[in-house]
Amino acid sequence: MEAFGLLLHGFAVLLTWKTLALMMIGLVLGIFVGVLPGLGGPNGVAILLPLTFTMDPTSAIVMLSCIYWGALFGGAITSILFNIPGEAWSVATTFDGYPMAQQGRAAEALTAAFTSSFIGSLVAVLLITFLAPMISSFALKFGPPEFFAVYLLTFCSFVGLGREAKHKTVISMSLGLLLAGVGMDTVSGQLRMTFGSSELLRGINFLVAVIGLFGISEILLTMEERLALRGHAASISLRVVLSVWKDLPKYWVTLLRSSFIGCWLGITPGGAIAASFMGYNLAKRFAKDPESFGKGRIEGVFAPETAAHASGTSALLPMLALGIPGSGTAAILLGGLMVWGLNPGPLLFVEHKDFVWGLIASMYLGNVVGLVLVLTTVPIFASILRVPFAAVAPMIVVSCAIGAYAIQNAMFDIWLMLGFGVVGYVFKKIGIALAPFTLALVLGNRAEDAFRLSMIGSGGDLKVFWSNGLVGSITTLAIVLLFWPAIDALLGRVRWTQRTRATSC
Amino acid sequence: MRRNVRLLELAIFSPHNTKPIRNQGTKLVRIPVKAVGAATALLLSAPAFAGWEPTKPVEIVVAAGAGGASDQMARMMQAAIQKNNLMKQPMVVSLKGGASGAEALMYMKSSEGDPNKVLIAYSLIYMLPLSAKIPFNWRELTPVSVIALDQFVLWDNSAGPKTVKEFVDAAKAATAPFKMGGTGSKREDHVLTVFLEQKTGAKFSYLPYKSGGEAATQLVGNHTESNVNNPSENLEVWRAGQVRPLCVFDKERIAYTGKVTDTQSWADIPTCKEEGVDVQYLMLRAMFLPGKVTPEQQAFYVELFHKVTQTAEYKDYMEKQALKPIFLTGKDMVQFLEEDDATNKSLMTEAGFVAK
Numbered sequence: 001m002e003a004f005g006l007l008l009h010g011f012a013v014l015l016t017w018k019t020l021a022l023m024m025i026g027l028v029l030g031i032f033v034g035v036l037p038g039l040g041g042p043n044g045v046a047i048l049l050p051l052t053f054t055m056d057p058t059s060a061i062v063m064l065s066c067i068y069w070g071a072l073f074g075g076a077i078t079s080i081l082f083n084i085p086g087e088a089w090s091v092a093t094t095f096d097g098y099p100m101a102q103q104g105r106a107a108e109a110l111t112a113a114f115t116s117s118f119i120g121s122l123v124a125v126l127l128i129t130f131l132a133p134m135i136s137s138f139a140l141k142f143g144p145p146e147f148f149a150v151y152l153l154t155f156c157s158f159v160g161l162g163r164e165a166k167h168k169t170v171i172s173m174s175l176g177l178l179l180a181g182v183g184m185d186t187v188s189g190q191l192r193m194t195f196g197s198s199e200l201l202r203g204i205n206f207l208v209a210v211i212g213l214f215g216i217s218e219i220l221l222t223m224e225e226r227l228a229l230r231g232h233a234a235s236i237s238l239r240v241v242l243s244v245w246k247d248l249p250k251y252w253v254t255l256l257r258s259s260f261i262g263c264w265l266g267i268t269p270g271g272a273i274a275a276s277f278m279g280y281n282l283a284k285r286f287a288k289d290p291e292s293f294g295k296g297r298i299e300g301v302f303a304p305e306t307a308a309h310a311s312g313t314s315a316l317l318p319m320l321a322l323g324i325p326g327s328g329t330a331a332i333l334l335g336g337l338m339v340w341g342l343n344p345g346p347l348l349f350v351e352h353k354d355f356v357w358g359l360i361a362s363m364y365l366g367n368v369v370g371l372v373l374v375l376t377t378v379p380i381f382a383s384i385l386r387v388p389f390a391a392v393a394p395m396i397v398v399s400c401a402i403g404a405y406a407i408q409n410a411m412f413d414i415w416l417m418l419g420f421g422v423v424g425y426v427f428k429k430i431g432i433a434l435a436p437f438t439l440a441l442v443l444g445n446r447a448e449d450a451f452r453l454s455m456i457g458s459g460g461d462l463k464v465f466w467s468n469g470l471v472g473s474i475t476t477l478a479i480v481l482l483f484w485p486a487i488d489a490l491l492g493r494v495r496w497t498q499r500t501r502a503t504s505c
Numbered sequence: 506m507r508r509n510v511r512l513l514e515l516a517i518f519s520p521h522n523t524k525p526i527r528n529q530g531t532k533l534v535r536i537p538v539k540a541v542g543a544a545t546a547l548l549l550s551a552p553a554f555a556g557w558e559p560t561k562p563v564e565i566v567v568a569a570g571a572g573g574a575s576d577q578m579a580r581m582m583q584a585a586i587q588k589n590n591l592m593k594q595p596m597v598v599s600l601k602g603g604a605s606g607a608e609a610l611m612y613m614k615s616s617e618g619d620p621n622k623v624l625i626a627y628s629l630i631y632m633l634p635l636s637a638k639i640p641f642n643w644r645e646l647t648p649v650s651v652i653a654l655d656q657f658v659l660w661d662n663s664a665g666p667k668t669v670k671e672f673v674d675a676a677k678a679a680t681a682p683f684k685m686g687g688t689g690s691k692r693e694d695h696v697l698t699v700f701l702e703q704k705t706g707a708k709f710s711y712l713p714y715k716s717g718g719e720a721a722t723q724l725v726g727n728h729t730e731s732n733v734n735n736p737s738e739n740l741e742v743w744r745a746g747q748v749r750p751l752c753v754f755d756k757e758r759i760a761y762t763g764k765v766t767d768t769q770s771w772a773d774i775p776t777c778k779e780e781g782v783d784v785q786y787l788m789l790r791a792m793f794l795p796g797k798v799t800p801e802q803q804a805f806y807v808e809l810f811h812k813v814t815q816t817a818e819y820k821d822y823m824e825k826q827a828l829k830p831i832f833l834t835g836k837d838m839v840q841f842l843e844e845d846d847a848t849n850k851s852l853m854t855e856a857g858f859v860a861k
Contacts, residue, residue, distance in 0.1 A: 050587065050595065143728030144712070184604035187713050189636050189690030190860070191604065198611040198640075202603025322722050336580075345741025409599070453712050457684050457728075 007129055010357030014365060019062055022055075023362070026063040027370050030070015031377075035077050049336050057340035057355055062362040064336055069121075069363075069370045072312055076113035076305060077381050081106060082396055084215035089308035091438055092276040094214060096293060096300025103296050110378045111244040112301040116255065118371045120309035123259040124266060125363045128317050132349065139267050139318045144453035145464045149474035150265070151447035153481065154274040154439065160484035161281040164433045172432050176440025179204050180448075187452045199412040206442045208404045208413045209420045213434050215400045216421025219393050221428060241375055244298070251302050254283050258303045262310025267317055277439055279307025285484075313363065320344050320356065556801035559594045559621055566624045568609035570602040573716050574655065574737050575625050578790060578822070582625075582810075585818035591809055605689050607633050610641045616795040620802035623649065624793040628693050631849040635859045636691035643846070647794040648838050649806045652814060654829040655788040657697060657754040658774060660739050661731045662724055662747070669751045669780035672731070676707035685709040686720035686729035691858040693788055694720075697733045697754060699856040700784045724748055735788075736771065736827035752777035754786045759827050771827045786852075787829065789845060791838070807834050 014020075029048060048067055052060035079090040080097035093113060100109035142150075159169050182193045183203025194200040248255075258279035265275040283303035284293045293300050319330040322345070337344055342352055349356050384392070404417040427434055458464035466472040480487065565583065569575040579598045586596050599622075601609035606629045613624045630643040659669070666672040676683040685701075687694025690713040698711045712729055714720045717738030724732050724739075725747040732739070733754070742748045744766050752775050753759055759771035777784050792810055794803060813819055814832050823830050833841050853859050 050583065050597070054588070140722060140726035143723060143726060184607060184637065185690075186605060186715055187690055189605065189692065189695075189713070189858075191607075191637050191639075198615070201611055201639075202601075202608040322725075343741050346745035346747065347741060408601075408603070449715070453714075456710050456712055459681060459710075 006353060006357045007361060009354075010359075010361030011365075013058060013354060013358045014062065014361050019059060019362075020365075022059055022063040023066045023366055023369060024373075026066025027070040027366065027373055030067040030072075031074040031374065032070070033067070034071035034074020035381075052336065057337075057342060058358040060336065060340060061333070061355070061359050062366070064333060065359060065362055066366045066370070068333070069366045072121075072309060073114060073117060073370055073374045076117065077110065080109045080113060080301075081381065081384060082215060083218040084396070084400065085210055089276040089304075089312065091210060091214075091435060092280040092304035093301060093308070095280060095304070095435070096295070096297050099294065099296035100298070100301065105296065107240040107378055108244055108298065109301050110381060111241045111375065112298050113305045114371060114374045114378070115244065115248065116258075116302045116305040117309040118367055119255055120259055120262055120306035120311075121313040121363070121367050124263050124310040124313035125360065125367070127263050127314060128363075129360055132317060132321065139322060141470055144450045144457060145467065145471045146474070148447060148450035148454055149465060149471050149478065150274065151443050151450060153474055153478040154278060154443060155447070156478040156482035157278055157281050158436050158439060160481040161285045164431075166485075168432050169436045172427070172434070173436040173440045176437040177444040177448075179209070180441050180444025187449055187456075199410070202408065202410075203445075204416065204441065205407055205413060206438070207407050208417050209441055210438055211400050211404050212417035212420025213424035213427075213438065215396065216418060217424025217428060219397060220421060220425045222389060222393070238375075238379075241378065247298075251299055253286075254299050254303050255306050257282060257286075258306035259310045262307035262312075263314045265307075266311030266314030274439075274443065275311035276304035276308035277435070280304040316363075320348055320359075321346060557620070557799065557805050559592065559805070561621045562595045562597050563592065564597055564599045564622045566609050566613060566622055567598060567600050568602065568606035568624065568626065568629060570600065570716055573602070573718070574735055574826075575627060575790075576600065577737065577826075578653075579625050581818055581822045582813055585813050585816040586809070588818065589812075589816050591812050591816075604639075605629070605633065605637075605692075607637065607639045607641070610639060613646055613793065613795050614641055618797045619795050620798045620805075622795055623806060626789070626791050626793050627655070628788045628845075628849060630793075631846050632692050632696075632853060632858075635850065635853050638860045643793070643842065645796045647796060647798050647803055648842065649792040649794055649803065649834065650810045651789055651791040651831055651833040651838050651841060652810060653790040653823060654831055655735050655737075655790055656759060656827060656829065657693070657733050657786055657788070658736055658739070659701070659731060659733055659751040659754070659777065660724060660743075660748045661751060662727055663749045664727075665730060665749070666751075667749065669775075669777065669782055672751055673705045673707050673782070676705070676709065676730070682708040682710045683730040684712055684728070686712050686714055686723050686732040687734075688715070688717050688720060689713055691853075691856075693786065694733050696852050696856050696858065697784065697786055699858075700852075701733075701782065704782050704784055721748070737825075740765070740826070750774045752780045752782065754784055756785050760829075761824055761827055763824070789841075790828070791842075 049064065052063055055063070075085070075090045076093055076097070078084045079093040080101050083094050083098040085091045085094055097109045097113060100106065155173065158173070159166060180203075182200055183191070184201070185192050191201070261279050261282065262275045265278070280293075280300065280303050283299055284290045287293065287299065315330050316333070319334055334344060342348065342355060400417065401414050404413045405411065407413060424434060427437070454464050458467075464471075465475045565579045567573075567575045567579045576598070583596045583598055586592050601612050609624060610630065610633065613622065616622050624646065626643070630641075633639045634641050659672075661672055666675050685698045687698065689695070690711075695711055695713065698709050701707075702709055709731075712723075714723065717734045720729070720732045720734055721739050721742050723729050725742050731751075736759070739748055739750075743750060746766065750769075754777050756776065756778060758776055759774060761771040764770050792806065794806060811832060811834075814830070822828070850859075
C-alpha cells in the first residue's frame with residue numbers, strides 16, 4: 001500500500017532526537033497556552049509562529065502542530081475544572097465535565113477527556129492517511145446550499161434533541177443569532193447594529209462571550225453560595241486513569257459515532273465547531289436515560305471530546321489539500337506554511353511528499369506523546385480544586401480578563417466579557433440554557449451568509465436545498481431532527497403497543 | 506447610468522518600466538543617514554540611523570483574515586525582516602480583519618501618534634468609507650510607501666469555456682445568470698463584475714464570499730462559473746489544472762515569463778483588452794503609519810520597507826504571486842494615492858456602490 005510506505009518514510013524523517021525534543025517543547029508550550037482561557041490554540045500558535053522561521057519546514061511544522069495538540073489537550077482542563085471553555089469546541093465538554101468535577105470526579109473527567117481526544121484524533125489521522133485524495137474531492141462538493149444544510153442540521157439537532165424546554169432553547173438561540181448579526185454584513189457590505197460605535201465594528205467575538213457567559217457567571221453563582229468550594233478534593237491517583245480505561249470498551253458506540261461525526265464535519269470546510277455539539281446531542285439521544293446527561297455522566301465527556309478532536313484533526317486536511325482552513329488555528333498554520341514557501345493546495349501532496357508525510361507522522365507521534373504527558377499531569381491539574389475558592393477565584397477572573405483582552409487586544413472586550421458574565425448569571429437563574437446561545441453566536445453569521453448566497457445563486461428558489469442527493473439528505477435529516485420529539489413519541493407509542501402485545505401473548 | 510462606460514484606468518505609474526523603481530527610496534529619505542556603508546549596516550543587526558528606531562515590538566496590522574493575500578504578504582515581510590536582521594525589535598502580525606477590514610482602519614485611526622503600528626493597506630482604504638460609511642480617511646494616516654500592485658484575472662473552471670469570447674457568449678446564452686464568486690460586497694471584485702456586465706452585456710449573479718481562497722475552491726467545485734481573483738489566490742488551483750485564466754485586467758500582460766503550469770506562464774495570459782473587453786484595474790499594496798508620527802519615525806519605516814523590497818524573500822514573493830513591483834514614497838506616493846482615490850471613487854459611483 002502506497003500510503004503505508006510513505007507514512008513509514010514520514011516516521012523515518014521524524015525520528016531524530018532533535019525533532020523529538022522539539023515535539024516535547026511544543027507540547028508543553030501548547031498545554032500551557034491551552035490552560036489559559038481565551039489564549040487557546042490560535043493565539044498560542046500565532047505567538048509562537050515566529051520562533052520557527054529559522055527552522056526547516058518539517059521541524060517547524062512538527063513543533064507548531066505539537067503546540068496545537070498541546071493546546072487542544074489543555075483546553076479541556078479549564079472546561080472541566082472551572083466551566084470555562086478555552087475553545088469553541090470545548091463548550092460541550094463543560095456540560096458534563098464540570099458537574100463531574102463538582103462531584104469530586106475531576107480526575108476521572110480529565111482522564112476521559114484526554115483519552116477521548118486521543119481516540120478522536122487517532123481516527124481522524126487514520127482517515128487522513130488512507131483517504132486523503134478522496135476526501136478532498138468530497139470537500140469540493142460543498143457549495144453555499146450544502147453549507148447551510150449542515151448549519152441547519154446543527155441548529156435543528158439542538159432544538160429537537162435538547163433536554164431543555166423547546167421555547168427556552170429557541171429564545172436562547174434567537175438572542176445568539178441577533179448578537180451574531182452585529183458588525184459588518186459581508187453579503188451586503190453594510191454595517192448592522194453598530195450604532196456608530198467603532199468598538200462594535202468587529203462584531204461580538206464568540207470567545208469573549210463564552211468566557212463571560214460560562215466563566216464569570218459561574219464565579220458569580222459560587223460567590224452567592226457563600227464562597228463554598230463545590231469541587232471536593234478529588235481522590236487522585238493513576239489508578240483512576242486505569243479504571244476509566246477499563247470502562248472504555250463499554251462506550252465504543254459513542255466513541256465510534258462521535259469520531260465519525262467529527263471526521264465528517266471536520267473535512268467539511270468550516271464545519272469543525274458544530275461537531276462537538278452534535279456528538280454530545282446524539283450521544284444523549286441514543287442513551288437509555290437521557291435525563292442523566294448534564295449531571296456528570298462520563299459519556300457526556302467522551303462524546304463531545306472525541307468529536308471535537310476528530311474534527312479538529314481532520315480540519316487540517318482541507319487546509320492542506322485545498323488551502324481552506326477549517327479552524328482558527330488551522331488558518332494560522334496556513335500562514336506559517338506560506339512563510340516556509342509551501343503553498344497548500346492540490347499539488348502539495350504531490351510536490352512536497354516529505355513535508356506532508358512528516359506532518360502526518362508527527363500527528364501520530366505528537367498524539368501519543370501528548371497523551372502520556374497530560375495523563376501524568378492529571379493529578380497536578382486536578383489538585384487545583386483543593387485550593388480554597390477565595391484564592392482561586394481572583395486568579396480565574398484575572399486570567400479570564402487577560403484571555404478576553406488577548407483575543408483582539410481590545411479593552412472593550414473586557415467590559416463585554418463582564419457584561420456577558422451578568423447575562424450568563426441571569427440566564428442560569430431563570431433556567432435558559434447557554435449552549436444554544438453560544439452555538440448561534442458562533443454559527444449564526446456563517447449560516448446567514450450561506451443561506452443568502454444560496455438564495456442569490458438560485459434566484460430565491462428554496463428548492464435549491466433539495467437540488468441534489470447530498471444537500472437534500474442533509475436538509476431532510478435536519479427537519480426530521482427538528483421535529484424529533486413528536487416523531488419519537490409516535491415511534492414510542494408504536495413500540496409500546498408492540499411490546500405490550502408481545503408480553504401479553 | 507451612462508451607457509458609455511469610462512475606461513477603468515488607473516493612475517499611470519512608470520509605464521515604461523515594470524521593474525522595481527529602486528532609486529527613489531533613498532532619494533526620498535530626508536534625514537541624514539549616518540555615513541556607514543549599507544553593507545555593514547545589513548551585516549550588523551543595528552540599522553544605521555541617526556534618528557529614531559522602535560523600542561517596542563512593531564505590530565504589522567492586517568486588514569483581512571488569516572491566510573489571505575495581505576496576511577501572506579505581512580508574514581513574508583515579517584520573515585524577511587527577521588531573517589535579514591533589518592530591525593532590532595521583533596515584528597508581530599496582528600490580524601484585524603473584522604468588519605471586512607474596517608476594524609484595522611479604525612484601529613489605525615485611533616492609534617494616533619503610535620509609531621509601533623504599521624498598516625498593510627489595499628483598496629479598501631478608498632472603498633470602505635464610501636460603501637459602508639466608515640468614518641475613515643486615509644489622509645489621516647501617515648503614508649510610508651507603496652510596495653506592490655496586485656493584478657486581477659478573470660478565471661473560469663477548466664471544464665468551462667476556453668476563451669473570453671466563448672465565456673461571454675455562454676454567459677449571455679445561459680438561462681440563469683452565471684455565478685461570479687468574489688471577496689466581499691461592493692469592493693474591487695464586485696466593481697469589476699459590474700463593469701464586466703456593462704462592457705459585455707452579459708448578466709452575472711455576484712456571490713460575495715469571505716475570502717479569495719473560498720472563491721477559488723467554490724469555482725473548482727463548480728458552485729460558481731467564474732471569479733476575478735488575484736493571481737495569488739488562484740495560483741495553486743491553476744497549477745493543479747482545475748481553473749483556467751481567461752484574461753488579466755491590465756493594459757499590459759503580466760511580466761513574469763517563468764512557467765507556472767506545465768505549459769503556461771503568467772505572461773501567456775492575454776489582457777482583457779486584447780480579448781475585446783476593455784476593463785482594467787490594479788490594486789495597491791501600501792504601508793501606512795498612524796497619524797501624527799514624527800518625520801524621523803516615518804523615515805525609519807521608509808528605509809525599512811525599502812530594504813525589504815531588496816531582499817530575496819520579497820523578490821521571490823513578487824514573482825510567485827505575480828505582483829507588480831513598485832516602490833513609491835514621499836510626494837510620489839501621495840500623488841499616486843490621490844489619483845488612485847479619485848479613480849476608485851468614480852468607479853464606485855458609477856457602479857452605484859456609494860452609500861447615500
